[in-house]
Amino acid sequence: MALGIMADGVINVSEAEMLARWLAMRPDAGGYAVQTLRERLDAVLQSGDFNCRTGKALFQTLKGLLAGFLPEWMHETPVPGVATVHSGRTVQGLVLTPDIPGLYDKPCYIDLTATFCFTGIFAYGERSDVEAAAVAHGGSTCGHPVKSRPCYVVVGSVASPDWAHGHYGRKVEQAMRFREEGAPVQIISEDTWAAAL
Template sequence: MGDKKIILNEETGQPIVAAICSARIAERNIDELIGLCKGIMADGSIVQAEADFLLKWMESNQSAAHQWPANILYSRIEGYLSDGILDDSEKEELFTLLKQITGGNNITDMVQSMATTLPLDTPPPIIEFEKRIFCLTGAFTVGSRDKVTKLIESKGGKCVKAPTLSTDYLVIGIIGSRDWIHSTHGRKIETAMEWRDTGEVQISIVSEEHWIKFV
């Protein structure tokens, strides 16, 4: 048998076949993770030992841990267990997140609903942080509002509690956005939408999913 020709990716220098295999492994791992999450949720609650297990599993399967939505779960559990204790409120939040990831309130479906129902910028803009002003609304899958604020500040941005004439971005958290989809958009969104659509202020309205790509 003759030698097989190895085709390299021009950008990474890695064999394309290896890249394809890696992607397939990551996809299988994501499927396995979703199965694990469903098993943990079966009794309607979550205990710390189960959260510890999920974190260790993702640490052992890095190809999956850094893909959506596992990267969100990884970050959240890592934060919850940073003090060694999973308290009751964290258990409740984690169970809700597992439900969204496994299809109870699927994150991808929620993002698609946001894209069609909420007044997000189309196409979504490039997110810059240095000396940019952000306003946050809703609850975020990556963590608490305080954590999101610190992420923005660490990259040179600033957060304000309500949109102002100098605000550059309004970021809508995925969790909790269903309230706006099925009722009103919320005051922050309505204000930003009015300013943007009248051209009064150059403010961009983006989803958490888009924002996190630049973090």
């Protein structure tokens, strides 16, 4: 159902309402993805202020949550009308962050009381949402990776197309350097962080 709603690249208020009703009829459906989707839909629909920007944000949430189930053509399709500045350049469109071999650490355990540095765009919510979640679980946040104490650099589910060409952004590049120097810095995906919560 979600893939059908996303097929045209936008989500309007009637589609959001339909998805919310569909989820309401399935109260036993659980898990991180479904709970996140319920919360985002509730917040969007209760605000009464559904607009183009809201629809694009909801599209990004769905795209991030359904990453493993998206058809190949949807992985490569940019979200219409979204522009961001990445590495000093304006980039049209955002795509799912690719799983680049060797980039992500795969820790067996994540210390939720450590320091977290967030980068990218998150299916979980806005940057303030992910930072608040980290603090609520006993951690602290920082604007850039630190090497003096355990630090996790959490990469959001959605990134610039430049990721496909190895341009990761300053935070990730700095974390990679610190990691090579033996500092207690790990780079993890949003999914890994969210599962630890």
